[in-house]
Amino acid sequence: MAVELDGESWRTLPVDAVVRAGLGVGRTLDRPLARTLNRELRRSGALAVATRALRTRDLSRERLRQRLERASVTAPVREEALGALERAGLVDDGRVAGARATALAARGYGDAAIRDDLERRQGLAPATVEVALGALEPEAERAARVVAKRGSSVRTARLLAGRGFSQESLEAALPDLIAN
Numbered sequence: 628m629a630v631e632l633d634g635e636s637w638r639t640l641p642v643d644a645v646v647r648a649g650l651g652v653g654r655t656l657d658r659p660l661a662r663t664l665n666r667e668l669r670r671s672g673a674l675a676v677a678t679r680a681l682r683t684r685d686l687s688r689e690r691l692r693q694r695l696e697r698a699s700v701t702a703p704v705r706e707e708a709l710g711a712l713e714r715a716g717l718v719d720d721g722r723v724a725g726a727r728a729t730a731l732a733a734r735g736y737g738d739a740a741i742r743d744d745l746e747r748r749q750g751l752a753p754a755t756v757e758v759a760l761g762a763l764e765p766e767a768e769r770a771a772r773v774v775a776k777r778g779s780s781v782r783t784a785r786l787l788a789g790r791g792f793s794q795e796s797l798e799a800a801l802p803d804l805i806a807n
Contacts (some may be wrong), residue, residue, distance in 0.1 A: 628640055628641070628642045628645050630645070630650070632635060632650050632656065639665075640668065641668070641671045641675075643667075643671055643674075644664065644667040644668045644671040645664075645667075647661045647667045647670075648660065648664040648666075650664060650665045651662065653710065658668060664744070666704075669700070669701070669704045670704055670707060671705075671706060672745050673695055673698075673700045673704050673705060674708050674711065674712070675764035676693055676694065676695055676698045676700065677694070677708055677709070677712055678696060678712075678717070679692045681712075681717055681718070684720070685719075685722060685723050685726060686751050687718075687720050687723045687724075687749045687751050688709055688713065688720055688750075689749070689750025689751070690750055691709060691712070691718060692709060693750070694707070694749075696707065702706070708783060718735065719737065720751055720752070720755050721749070721755055721758065721759070723749060723757045724745055724751050724756055724758065724759035725758075725759045725762060727741075727744065727745060727749060727759070728745060728756075728759040728760060728762070728763055729762075729763065731744060732763050732764065732769055735769070735773050735786075735790055736768070736790045736791055737766055737787065737790050737791035737792030737793065737796060738760055738763075738766045738788070738792075738793065739767070739791035739792070739793065740791025740804060741759075741763075741791065742760060742791075742792070744758055745759065757758050761791065766792060766793060766798065767796045767799040768793070768798045769792075769796075770787055770792050770799065770800035771798040771799070772798045773786070773787060774787075774800045774801060775798070779801055779804060780804075781804060783801070784797060784801050784804055787800065787801075
């Protein structure tokens with residue numbers, strides 16, 4: 628929205644910030660209104676950064692918080708923007724955890740590797756991670772599928788171990804190679 632000040636073109640501002648600040652035709656831009664407008668501009672900027680980040684993929688609250696922090700969004704504005712996005716359903720850690728866990732499991736990763744990725748890289752809470760892992764096909768069945776595809780060999784055992792499969796899953800999938 629183009630804003631004029633004393634009949635001269637001043638700035639172009641986001642409509643949402645202008646509306647929330649209560650700026651209108653003929654309204655005097657005094658100090659309190661200027662402060663309100665500035666606060667709404669910061670909030671609008673934070674939401675713009677966040678929605679651009681969410682445009683390409685779903686992010687956890689923590690990853691989005693880090694993105695806003697790198698964009699120099701102050702903590703109060705950052706938390707307000709994250710809260711608004713959560714209320715709108717655009718930020719949902721449970722959804723992120725479920726989708727990421729499913730994608731990693733489909734790529735042949737075990738529970739330990741998935742747990743590490745979700746907690747460390749995605750910044751998700753352990754309780755959220757456990758719910759996502761609980762919704763997956765059992766790890767032993769995923770390991771058996773990898774063995775059926777690649778064959779029962781030491782190389783396959785190393786691959787499964789490296790991808791975070793538990794000892795129990797390895798023993799179940801490769802009983803002839805792994806001694807109890």
